[in-house]
Amino acid sequence: MSISRVSLVKGWLYLGITSLVLAGMLSIILVFSRTPYIQNIFPLIKDFRVALVVHVDLSVLIWFVAFAGVLWSVYGGERLLRVGVVSLIFSALGTLIVALSPFLGASHPLINNYVPVLNDRVFLVGIALFLLGFFILSLRSLIVIRVEGAFKSLDAALHLGLKLAAVIGLMSILEIVYTYFKIPVNLAETRYYEILFWGGGHTLQFMHTLLMLIAWVLLAVESGIDFHKSSPWVFATLFLALFAGSLGGPYIFATTSVETVEFRQAFTELMEWGVGYSVVVLALIIVYSLIKSKGGTDSKHIRAALISSIFLFGAGGTIGYLISGVNVTIPAHYHGAIVGVTLAYMGLVYMYLPRLGFSRVPAKLGAIQAYLYGIGQFIHITGLAWAGGYNVQRKVTGVEQGLDTIKKIASMSLMGIGGVLAVVSGFLFLYVTIKALGSKGTSVI
Structure with a gap:
């Protein structure tokens, strides 16, 4: 480079x-x-x-x-x-x-x-x-x-995944633009923007998920996992399968009107059925490989970010099946998924810093940060999911939450404890990263 x-x-x-x-x-x-x-x-x-x-x-x-x-x-x-x-x-x-x-x-x-x-x-x-x-x-x-021989080498499979992610990114923007020109202008403002970003927003989640899978592979390799020679075609197939799911978006746009209930429901079902399979298969491959391999002390922060990412994304996905009604179970679900992606990217930041000519983050401190962030976020979403069981409403604060029972107060207190831990460990990530950015290493990609 x-x-x-x-x-x-x-x-x-x-x-x-x-x-x-x-x-x-x-x-x-x-x-x-x-x-x-x-x-x-x-x-x-x-x-x-x-x-x-x-x-x-x-x-x-x-x-x-x-x-x-x-x-x-x-x-x-x-x-x-x-x-x-x-x-x-x-x-x-x-x-x-x-x-x-x-x-x-x-x-x-x-x-x-x-x-x-x-x-x-x-x-x-x-x-x-x-x-x-x-x-x-x-x-x-x-x-x-460029993609050459995507089924023959790991590097080529990663190139394929990145190219497919770019296609999905373009689709998401074009879907937002298309919706802008098709959406009725006389809608209430909240419903207007909900519809405007609904289709393209769902498609964008396919891109984020695909890039997270690529990050998992990169972190696994950096953690010392030596994938079997047959793995490139497995990775390429999983990337293609996830990409194929995203193609449901243009089909929905072609067959429904953007303001209809059918449009909204179709994208909800697309997310339910189009994302999970590739994620589950790759997660199982990596978890099995992590169990079989021994990571070095220099990469423990990379491994910590990878493990935490897989766990949080899985927890968020599992909570999604508990959603019933409009309450804080919904943010518990997507917070888990979002944090899963964020932890993968935190690991890549730790990996890329020395390659970009900055100093290396201390492995022990980085590992502590990744695990604390994962634990804090898990406590946070557990509290939200628990509160959702008592129908505590989302997108409200203060007395509007209706915390009128011990169980509601306890669940949201748990949410707050986890949130504080996540915030503290999030700032720890920023501290060690900014400190590394302020000093020079010797290696450049």
Whole structure:
């Protein structure tokens, strides 16, 4: 990798870490404003919904896409580097506007799924610029990532997976644009944005999941796992199977109207049936390989991130089958899945830092951080799932939660304890990462 490509990789890494720093600050407001007793004295509770919108977009949409930019830039070769820089500039500018929008007067929070919004022009301009950068990033990646002999070598299988992920990214943006032109304009604003991002948002989850699987393979190899020579075709097949599921999106758009119940239900069922198989198979392969292998002390932080990622993603998926009604079981489900992806990317940050010329994160400290983050998030989603069993409502705070029984208070207190542990370990990740970014190593990819 030449220094020019290294610079592009670093740019996307800086964007991702910056988005996490900003999201982490907002997460303090979110955890405290839903924790019993603390919620009554926390002074910023009135900003809960605004903070929630910006936090979700920074910690999920922007962080995930930024790390997609890291992976695609690592494997993307030297072609069209200026196009890559343009995509990064648009994405960074959009991120800056989104983060600053509450301080520029943006309000009117709408807690719709996938891309919640502040229904103000400044925020919407920021999101539009970021999505434009994402579109350019995906298009460049589709063009420059080469695939040769995907079933013959592990590296080629990874190239195939990354190229397929770029296709899914393009599909998701095009589906959002298509929805924009097809959606009735006279809808209530919350329903409007719910529909706008429903189809493309679901498709985007296929991209995130595929990139997480690729991250699992990379982390497994870095952890000392020597996959059997027959594994490349297994990985390529799993990547193709997940990609095939994403193709249900265009079919749904072609056969239903975007404002209908059938459209909404079809994408829900697509996620239920189109994602899990590849994830389960690859998770079993890696878990079996982890049990059979002995990781070195230098890679214990990589292994910790991998194990925690698989466990949290699996926990989130399992909780999904417990959903009944509209309550906090729903965020318990998707928090588990989101954290699974985040932990995989945390592991890749630890892996790539020394390869990009920065210092290495201490393996023991990195492992402690990954396990604490995983444990904290597991406690957090367990509390939410428990509270969901008592029909505690989602997207509300304070007295609106109706915590009028000991069981409801206990479950949401458990959520708060896990949330605090996750926030602390999340800041530990940012601390060790930023410290590593501030010092130089000797190795460059």
